[in-house]
Amino acid sequence: MTHFLFPAQLVQAIPQGADYIRILPELVLSAFGIVVMVLDPLVNEEKSQKLLGYIGLGGAVAGLLATWYMAQYPGLAFWNMVKADGFSVFFHVLVIGIAAVISLSSFEYMAVQRIRAGEYYALILFGAVGMCLMSSAVELVLIFIALEISSISTYILAGFRRNEASSSESSLKYFLLGSFATAFFLYGVALMFGATGSTNIDVISQKLQTGPVELLVYAAMALMFVGLGFKVAAAPFHVWTPDVYEGAPAPIVGFMSTAPKAAAFAVLLRVVFTINAPGRVGLLWVAAALSMTLGNVGALVQTNVKRLLAYSSIAHAGYLLMAFAVTSSDDSVSGISAAMFYTAAYAAMNVGAFAVVSHFANAGERYVSLEDYEGLGRSSPLLAAMLTIFLLSLIGIPMTAGFFAKFYVFSAAIKAHLIWLTLIGVVNSAVGAYYYLRIIVVMYMREARKEVPVAPIPLGLGVALAVSMVATLYLGILPNRVLQYAQQSAEELLPSSLQSLK
Amino acid sequence: MNVHLILFLAFGAVCVAGAVNLLAQRHPINGALSLIAVMAALAGEYLLLGAEFVAAVQVIVYAGAIMVLFVFTIMLLNAGVEERTKGSRVAILFGIPGLLLGGILLGWVVLRHSGTEAVAAGALPGDPNTIGQLLFHEFLLPFEITSVLILIAIMGAVVLASKPPSAPARRVED
Numbered sequence: 001m002t003h004f005l006f007p008a009q010l011v012q013a014i015p016q017g018a019d020y021i022r023i024l025p026e027l028v029l030s031a032f033g034i035v036v037m038v039l040d041p042l043v044n045e046e047k048s049q050k051l052l053g054y055i056g057l058g059g060a061v062a063g064l065l066a067t068w069y070m071a072q073y074p075g076l077a078f079w080n081m082v083k084a085d086g087f088s089v090f091f092h093v094l095v096i097g098i099a100a101v102i103s104l105s106s107f108e109y110m111a112v113q114r115i116r117a118g119e120y121y122a123l124i125l126f127g128a129v130g131m132c133l134m135s136s137a138v139e140l141v142l143i144f145i146a147l148e149i150s151s152i153s154t155y156i157l158a159g160f161r162r163n164e165a166s167s168s169e170s171s172l173k174y175f176l177l178g179s180f181a182t183a184f185f186l187y188g189v190a191l192m193f194g195a196t197g198s199t200n201i202d203v204i205s206q207k208l209q210t211g212p213v214e215l216l217v218y219a220a221m222a223l224m225f226v227g228l229g230f231k232v233a234a235a236p237f238h239v240w241t242p243d244v245y246e247g248a249p250a251p252i253v254g255f256m257s258t259a260p261k262a263a264a265f266a267v268l269l270r271v272v273f274t275i276n277a278p279g280r281v282g283l284l285w286v287a288a289a290l291s292m293t294l295g296n297v298g299a300l301v302q303t304n305v306k307r308l309l310a311y312s313s314i315a316h317a318g319y320l321l322m323a324f325a326v327t328s329s330d331d332s333v334s335g336i337s338a339a340m341f342y343t344a345a346y347a348a349m350n351v352g353a354f355a356v357v358s359h360f361a362n363a364g365e366r367y368v369s370l371e372d373y374e375g376l377g378r379s380s381p382l383l384a385a386m387l388t389i390f391l392l393s394l395i396g397i398p399m400t401a402g403f404f405a406k407f408y409v410f411s412a413a414i415k416a417h418l419i420w421l422t423l424i425g426v427v428n429s430a431v432g433a434y435y436y437l438r439i440i441v442v443m444y445m446r447e448a449r450k451e452v453p454v455a456p457i458p459l460g461l462g463v464a465l466a467v468s469m470v471a472t473l474y475l476g477i478l479p480n481r482v483l484q485y486a487q488q489s490a491e492e493l494l495p496s497s498l499q500s501l502k
Numbered sequence: 503m504n505v506h507l508i509l510f511l512a513f514g515a516v517c518v519a520g521a522v523n524l525l526a527q528r529h530p531i532n533g534a535l536s537l538i539a540v541m542a543a544l545a546g547e548y549l550l551l552g553a554e555f556v557a558a559v560q561v562i563v564y565a566g567a568i569m570v571l572f573v574f575t576i577m578l579l580n581a582g583v584e585e586r587t588k589g590s591r592v593a594i595l596f597g598i599p600g601l602l603l604g605g606i607l608l609g610w611v612v613l614r615h616s617g618t619e620a621v622a623a624g625a626l627p628g629d630p631n632t633i634g635q636l637l638f639h640e641f642l643l644p645f646e647i648t649s650v651l652i653l654i655a656i657m658g659a660v661v662l663a664s665k666p667p668s669a670p671a672r673r674v675e676d
Contacts, residue, residue: 013639015642023643030650037657077643078642078643079639079640079642080640081640081641081643081644082643119657119660119661122657123654123657123661126650126653126654126657127654129650130650130651133647139644141641141644142643142644142647145644145647145648145651146647148651149647149650149651149654152651152654152655152658153654155658156654156657156658156661156662159661159662160661162666163666171662
C-alpha cells in the first residue's frame with residue numbers, strides 16, 4: 001500500500017454524516033433498547049421494573065428529540081434507501097410518541113400482572129425502530145425488513161402474559177397468520193421487481209409513468225395490499241384481530257392497534273401514491289366498505305371490552321382506507337393528509353381508551369367484560385369521564401379528534417366523487433355510535449351488580465392518560481396546524497410529474 | 503421450448519412437490535428430507551438465473567448447515583421409531599436403479615464435454631464481487647438493520663421459552 005488516504009471511489013462508498021442523521025431516531029431507539037437489555041440482568045428484579053421502564057421512556061423521548069434533529073436535514077440517505085421528509089417525520093413523531101405513552105401506562109400494569117419487565121420495554125423500542133423505518137424507507141426490501149421487525153416484536157409482546165393461555169394463543173395466532181401475510185407482501189415485492197426491474201419506489205414510479213403497465217404490476221399491488229391489509233386489520237384480512245387483542249396485554253393492545261397500524265398505513269400511502277398504483281380504486285373501495293361494515297356489525301354483539309375495541313379497530317381501518325380510494329392529484333393531497341390526520345387522531349383516542357382498560361382490568365385482567373363496567377361512573381368518576389371522552393372521540397363527536405378525522409376523510413371521499421362509499425361510511429358511523437354509547441350507558445346508568453375494585457390512578461398512568469387526553473382534545477379543537485403539516489408533506493410525497501399536472 | 507425453460511419448470515415442479523410433501527408428511531424426519539429437496543431445487547433455480555454464488559450459498563447454508571440443525575433438533579426432541587412402509591421398498595426398487603442411471607448419464611455428459619472450457623469467474627451477473635458491492639454498499643442499511651431483526655427474534659425465544667413466573671399477580675382485592 002503506497003497511499004493511506006481512501007481513494008475517491010471508496011470515500012463515495014462510505015456513509016456520510018448526513019446519512020446517519022437521517023436514521024438518527026432509529027439509532028437512538030436501538031441504543032436505548034440495547035441499554036435496557038444489558039441492564040436487565042444486572043439490576044435487582046423488584047427495582048428493575050421501574051428503572052427499565054424509565055430507560056424505555058427516556059429512549060422514546062430521546063427518539064423524539066432525534067426526530068426533531070432529523071427534520072432539519074431532509075433528503076435521501078444510504079444510497080436511496082430511506083428518505084427523511086415531512087411525511088416520515090410525521091410518522092416518526094406519531095410512532096415514538098405512542099411508544100412513550102405506552103411505556104408510561106405500562107409501569108403499573110407490569111407490576112400488577114407480575115410480568116418481568118426487561119425485554120418488554122426493549123421490544124417496544126425495537127418495534128418502534130421497525131415502524132419508524134417503515135415510514136421513511138423508499139426501498140421495498142428495506143420496507144420488508146422493517147415490517148418484519150415491527151411485526152415480530154408485536155408477536156412477542158402479545159404473548160407477555162405468560163400465565164394466561166389466551167395470551168399464548170394470541171401470540172401464536174398472530175405469529176402464524178402474520179408470517180403468512182408477510183409472505184404475501186414479499187411475493188408482491190418480487191413480482192414488482194419482475195415487472196419493473198427495481199425495488200426502489202421512486203424508480204418504480206418513473207418506470208410505470210413512462211412505460212406500459214403490465215398485468216404483473218396489478219398482481220404485485222394486490223399481493224402487497226394483502227400483506228399490508230393484514231397488518232392494518234382491514235377486511236377481509238381482519239379475522240385474527242379479536243382473538244389476538246383479547247389475549248394480549250391491554251397496554252400492548254393499545255400499542256399494536258395504533259403504532260404498527262400507523263406504520264403500515266404509512267407504507268401503503270407511500271407505495272400507493274408515489275407509484276400512483278393503477279387500478280387501486282376498486283380494491284380499496286371494497287376493502288374500505290367491508291372493513292367498516294364487518295367491524296361495526298361485529299362490535300355490536302361483543303360483551304368483552306377488549307374484543308369490542310378490536311372490532312372497532314377494524315371499522316376505523318375501514319374509514320381510513322376510504323382516503324386511499326381517491327385518484328386525481330388534487331384529491332390525492334386531501335386524501336393523504338386526511339389519512340395521516342386520521343392515524344394520529346385514532347392513535348390519541350385509542351391509546352387513551354386502552355390505558356383506562358388496562359388500569360381497570362386489574363390482576364390477571366379479570367375485569368374486562370362489559371358488566372364489570374357497571375357503575376364505574378359512580379365508583380371512579382375521573383376514570384369514567386376520561387373513558388367517555390375517548391369513546392365519544394371514537395364515535396366522532398365534535399370537539400374531539402375523532403370528529404375532524406372522520407370529517408376530513410369523508411370530505412376527501414366526496415371530493416373524489418365516492419358518494420356511495422361516503423354513504424356507507426356515514427351509516428357505519430351511526431351504527432358504531434351504538435356500541436360506544438352502550439359502554440357509556442353501562443358506566444353511568446347501571447347500578448354495580450358486583451364489587452369491582454378500582455385502585456387510584458398512579459402517576460405514570462395519569463401522565464399517559466393526560467397526554468392522550470390533551471392530544472385528543474387538541475386535534476379536536478385546533479386541528480389546523482397538524483392538518484397543514486400533513487398537507488405539506490402530502491404534496492412532497494406525490495411524484496414530481498403528478499405535481500406538475502396541477 | 504428451450505432447455506432453460508424445461509429446467510426451470512423441472513426445478514419448479516420438484517420445489518412445489520417437495521413443499522407439498524413437507525406439509526403432508528406426519529413424521530418430522532420425512533418433512534426435513536422434503537425440505538432439503540425444496541432447498542436443493544431452489545438452488546437450481548438460482549443457478550438458472552445466473553446467481554451462481556447465491557446457488558452455492560443456498561446449498562451450503564440452507565441444504566447443508568441449517569438442515570443439519572433441523573435434524574439434530576428433531577433427534578433431540580425424540581421423534582420416535584422410524585416406520586418401515588411400502589415407500590421404503592419402492593425406494594429400493596426404483597431408487598438404486600435411478601441412482602445408477604443418473605450417475606452413468608452424468609458421467610457420460612462430463613466425459614463428452616471434457617474439452618470444453620469452464621465459465622470464467624465473474625462472467626455471470628451473480629458473482630461474489632457484484633453481491634459484495636450490493637450488500638455492503640447500496641444495500642448496507644437493510645443488511646445492518648437485519649441485525650435488529652435477529653436480535654428481537656432471539657429476545658422472543660428468551661421471553662416465550664423461559665419459565666413463566668409462578669407467583670400470582672398481586673394488587674387490589676378489597
